[in-house]
Amino acid sequence: MRSISFIPALLLVSALAGCASLHRASPPDVQARFDDAVIRYGYGDLAGATRELAWVDRQCTGRALGQQAALALAALHLDGRNPGRHVDTAAQLARSFLHSADADDWRRPIATTLYLTALDLGASMPDSTTLAADNSTTGRAPAAPQHTDVPGCGPVQPLPNDAAVPTLPVLPGEPLIARLRAVRADRAQLAATVDSLCTALDNVRLELVAKDKELQRIRKTLKP
Secondary structure (H helix, E strand, O other), rough: OHHHHHHHHHHHHHHHHHOOOOOOOOHHOOOOOOOHHHHHHHHOEEEHHHHHHHHHHHOOOOOOHHHHHHHHHHHHHOOOOOOOHHHHHHHHHHHHHHHHHHOOOOOHHHHHHHHHHHOOOOOOOOOOOHHHHHHHHOOOOOOOOOOOOOOOOOOOOOOOHHHHHOOOOOOOEEEEEHHHHHHHHHHHHHHHHHHHHHHHHHHHHHHHHHHHHHHHHHHOOOOO
16 A cells, blocks of 8 residues: 555656646746645645645636646545545546547546546546536536636647547456455454454363363272
């Protein structure tokens, strides 16, 4: 489990590395807060980084910087050091990115790993209702938006060709958390069995002591 906690941090660094040169000439508000979130993460202020990235994600939904913020936010929600992490939130953010990104987007492998890691750590598998809700809040902006661009958020990300977008990835087996729970249950059952055997062994020892005393008594009575 210790190695798993490092995966989101490594993925976050990878995701943010490609963002360092984004929108440097744009108005400072959203970009400055995005950069501040990266700095906060570097110094271990995970709560502050989460807050700033969530703000950028809301302001820039469906735009380039918003996608970067959502991906980084998903990683933060998987960071084992983050007391406010939520694996379901991480799964939803990564899943939304996978719905919105083209098949050849270089960030898809990162989002895929984040999504599968969230499932491994106990995030709920999406049902049809969840997927429908995702489609309404996925961060995929309309191809011809009616609202004005948000300064600093970058270009609107058009809808990908649905036929070219792979289906959501699935785990090859039981989630890690389910396997760990099964191991814990087996261990608890084994411990109970051991306790039962120890109790039975103690009872046998007591019976042997009692029988030995009875044998000694009989021997004394048989002596001439």
